[in-house]
Amino acid sequence: MSGLFLPIALAGCGGPQSTFEAAGTESATLVTLFWVMFAGAVFIWITVIGFAIYVTRTHPQAHDERSGQRLIVFGALFPTVVLLALLSWGLTLMPQFRGPAEGPAIAVSGERFWWRVAYNVEGEPGVVKSLPAGGVESANEIWLPVGRRTEILLGSPDVIHSFWIPALAGKTDAIPGRVNRIVLDPTRPGVFNGVCAEYCGDAHAQMGLRVVAVPPEEFDAHVRRQAEDAAVTSGRGAELFLKNGCGACHTVRGTPADGAVGPDLTHVASRRTIAAGLLPTNEANIAAFIRTPAHVKPGVLMPSFGMLPEDEIAAMANWLGALQ
Ligand code: CUA
Numbered sequence: 248m249s250g251l252f253l254p255i256a257l258a259g260c261g262g263p264q265s266t267f268e269a270a271g272t273e274s275a276t277l278v279t280l281f282w283v284m285f286a287g288a289v290f291i292w293i294t295v296i297g298f299a300i301y302v303t304r305t306h307p308q309a310h311d312e313r314s315g316q317r318l319i320v321f322g323a324l325f326p327t328v329v330l331l332a333l334l335s336w337g338l339t340l341m342p343q344f345r346g347p348a349e350g351p352a353i354a355v356s357g358e359r360f361w362w363r364v365a366y367n368v369e370g371e372p373g374v375v376k377s378l379p380a381g382g383v384e385s386a387n388e389i390w391l392p393v394g395r396r397t398e399i400l401l402g403s404p405d406v407i408h409s410f411w412i413p414a415l416a417g418k419t420d421a422i423p424g425r426v427n428r429i430v431l432d433p434t435r436p437g438v439f440n441g442v443c444a445e446y447c448g449d450a451h452a453q454m455g456l457r458v459v460a461v462p463p464e465e466f467d468a469h470v471r472r473q474a475e476d477a478a479v480t481s482g483r484g485a486e487l488f489l490k491n492g493c494g495a496c497h498t499v500r501g502t503p504a505d506g507a508v509g510p511d512l513t514h515v516a517s518r519r520t521i522a523a524g525l526l527p528t529n530e531a532n533i534a535a536f537i538r539t540p541a542h543v544k545p546g547v548l549m550p551s552f553g554m555l556p557e558d559e560i561a562a563m564a565n566w567l568g569a570l571q
Contacts, residue, residue, distance in 0.1 A: 264413050264440035270460065271415035272396075272432040276340055287333045291326050298322065344417075348398035348430045353389060354382055355399055357408030357421035357443065359548055360450035361510055361523040362387050366470045368400060383474040384498065386510035388457045388518045389441075392466035393433045401427040409445035412458050418444045433460035440524065449546025455524025476501030477513045477570050484566020487559050491552065499570070509549060516570045522547075534564035 261268060269275040298318065302310070310318070356363040365382030391397055401410050403421040410429070411418040414437075419429040443454035461469070479485065480501040488494065494504025500513040515521065518528055522543050526532040535542075537560050540549040552560065 262440075263438060264442070266413040268414060270433055270435050270437055270439060271412075272434060273344055273416040273430075274414055275434070276343055277417055280337060280340060283336070284333055287329055291329055294325060295322070344430070346396065346430060348396045350392070350395055350397055352398040352400050353391075355389065355401055355410060355421070357401070357403040357406075357410065357447065357454075359405065359448060360443070360454040360544060360546060362389075362410075362454070362456045363510070364389050366390075366473060383470060384511040385473055385514065386518070387455075387520060387523045388459065390459045390461060390466055390469045391431055391433050392463040393436050393460050395463050395466075396430050396432045399429045399431055401429065406447045407445055408443045408447045408454070410441070411444040412439055412441035412456075414439040415458065420445060431458075433458075436460050436462065438519070450523075450544045453523065453525050453544050455520075457519050457524060459519075472517070473514055479566060479569050482566060484562040484564075484569075487563050488566065491555065491559075491563075493563075496549065512567060512570060514570055516568050528568075530561075530564045530568040533567050534560050537563060 266274060266281075267278060269278045302318070351367045351369060354363075354365040354368040364385045364387070366385070368382040389399075399410070399419075401419055401421040402425070403423045405423055407423070408421040409418045410421055412431070415431050415433060416429060419427050421427065437460055439458045439460065441456040441458055443451055445451075447454070477499050480499070485499075485502055488499070489502065489504060494502070494506055496506040496508040498505050498507065498511045498513065500511075504512075515533075516528055520526060521528050521532055522536055522540075525543055526536070537555075538553040539551045540547045541551065
């Protein structure tokens with residue numbers, strides 16, 4: 248039976264969210280660490296089982312005291328030596344994870360239940376909003392320059408989340424009231440999935456993010472584009488957005504909407520997904536989210552706007568869908 252399930256289990260080891268398909272310096276080190284530890288564990292296991300077979304099957308007769316004592320001493324020494332060797336080697340890898348970063352930092356804050364992102368961050372993120380002033384804000388999608396070690400400053404305004412992009416690096420907690428640091432160093436371009444790896448509330452399992460690793464020039468151009476005002480700042484959709492109070496929670500730069508509770512929507516249509524990795528970005532999904540956010544994401548802070556006339560929702564979704 249296990250032979251049936253093995254291919255299914257192994258199929259889960261690939262793809263954009265795989266630790267085994269390392270696309271970053273840290274994750275490559277972690278994969279090596281995993282396989283060496285795994286080999287060490289297999290080595291110990293086979294040896295111990297070998298001894299068990301030796302004393303019970305091959306030589307089941309009573310051993311004299313001396314050879315019995317030798318076996319016990321060996322049984323204690325052997326795992327100690329192997330585990331010590333693995334531990335000391337593992338410890339030598341740790342400084343690699345704390346190397347210096349280049350370029351401006353990116354701040355990432357775990358929110359309910361999405362990721363606030365800010366590029367070009369200088370200085371420390373604040374404790375309440377978790378992000379410093381001056382950064383270029385986005386959400387749920389982080390672009391990274393390939394081959395440039397970029398520092399991520401992690402925070403959270405309320406509960407603990409864990410920031411994990413398996414293809415790039417290990418997990419790091421986002422803890423309220425402090426700033427944790429992690430350096431991401433993608434080694435090849437690609438789109439990778441990230442998740443929240445610490446139970447944080449209703450939509451913990453729906454708190455994904457995308458990482459887009461691109462060549463440095465492309466990254467710089469992307470951040471410049473994200474810093475610009477919204478592509479469309481007037482029209483019926485924009486007016487309805489403001490009239491219905493959406494601007495109290497969302498910012499759309501170039502319009503009076505400057506709320507800080509929800510994701511910055513200035514370039515929402517440039518992102519691959521809405522609702523933190525849940526739905527592909529398109530007008531229909533934006534409209535569905537406006538109608539009943541809680542159907543898409545349980546525990547979301549945004550109230551439902553299903554009481555609005557359908558044509559108003561469509562107009563707002565049409566406008567947001569144009570904010571490249
Ligand atoms: Cu955020 Cu789990």
